[in-house]
């Protein structure tokens with residue numbers, strides 16, 4: 001039975017961002033990790049009126065300490081699950097990667113880059129999929145708290161969250177140079193320096209079942225490029241983050257990540273970057289000669305449309321055409337340098353072959369997807385994920401692979 005639901009489900013597998021979870025483990029409460037008393041404010045928002053949101057700090061966690069702005073229930077959950085023990089070195093470092101490189105002898109230096117403020121430059125050759133940088137969040141802000149608190153309360157809570165850290169300077173010295181024209185026009189930009197830093201640098205992360213803004217001070221220095229040479233990988237807990245190389249990087253090259261969901265046209269990218277971060281992107285992709293830029297835009301648009309098209313063809317019983325299009329789409333994705341989409345496309349192809357009863361073909365292509373995800377770091381650093389076609393495709397299909405690459409928020 002090749003019903004539409006089945007196909008639709010498998011098409012929902014999108015780009016993953018977090019290391020995948022082999023099985024949820026429950027751990028016992030040890031003791032409160034907080035080093036400071038909670039400081040709380042009550043919600044002034046109608047939907048959460050009267051609810052408390054507080055700042056909790058653990059100034060010994062990670063390189064900079066961490067402050068969480070959330071409800072007491074969420075903070076308790078974070079403490080109980082020992083999320084703060086999420087050591088980035090354990091989450092990301094492979095056995096062949098040298099611990100020293102993350103602690104004393106990094107592969108990069110932070111320095112001024114003309115027209116961009118600070119930036120991060122490779123100091124030696126970095127190999128494809130190598131872990132370049134690891135970091136742990138120092139500010140976590142529950143989106144519910146952002147909505148619940150008025151500007152004034154959010155400002156005082158954020159300021160305290162930063163002040164209580166081991167090294168507040170690691171946060172206050174970051175760029176606060178976002179370009180939110182809407183806020184500027186409305187003259188609402190009075191959330192203080194800390195709010196501006198969050199707006200410019202924070203990533204969206206799922207932590208303890210809540211959507212949060214997470215600030216990673218080291219990683220914050222990486223500038224944007226539309227076809228970047230590195231990507232971000234969240235730990236399972238969502239509190240640590242690694243920067244991994246998409247491809248070989250030469251010494252002296254600037255490290256870049258994409259602040260936007262990949263796969264957008266030139267005009268959309270320019271607009272989003274100008275609007276939210278206040279700069280005009282002059283990256284390689286944005287500086288292509290006109291004809292090449294148009295060709296790139298067409299590919300980006302086509303790539304976006306192929307999923308729907310594959311689904312339509314499949315539903316019409318045109319299985320061969322659907323498979324052909326999925327294969328073509330992989331070529332286009334590679335040509336456009338959107339390597340991140342490749343594992344999901346392979347997984348999709350494997351599923352289509354399996355639905356047609358061609359297990360051998362499905363094994364061959366599914367394994368490619370698994371192998372790429374493994375190399376990229378999405379399967380963790382251990383041996384938790386042995387290759388098994390059915391398990392793997394199940395995991396891809398049921399949404400275990402996290403949706404959306406929307407790193408900044």
Ligand SMILES: C[S@@+](CC[C@H](N)C(=O)[O-])C[C@H]1O[C@@H](n2cnc3c(N)ncnc32)[C@H](O)[C@@H]1O
Nearest residue numbers: 116117118175177178220221222223224277279
């Ligand atoms: C997350 S920070 C990156 C690090 C920042 N350059 C710094 O000095 O700390 C984001 C800010 O950096 C600048 N930026 C990032 N990518 C850029 C680019 N490709 N061109 C120009 N400015 C950029 C913008 O001011 C943006 O708001």
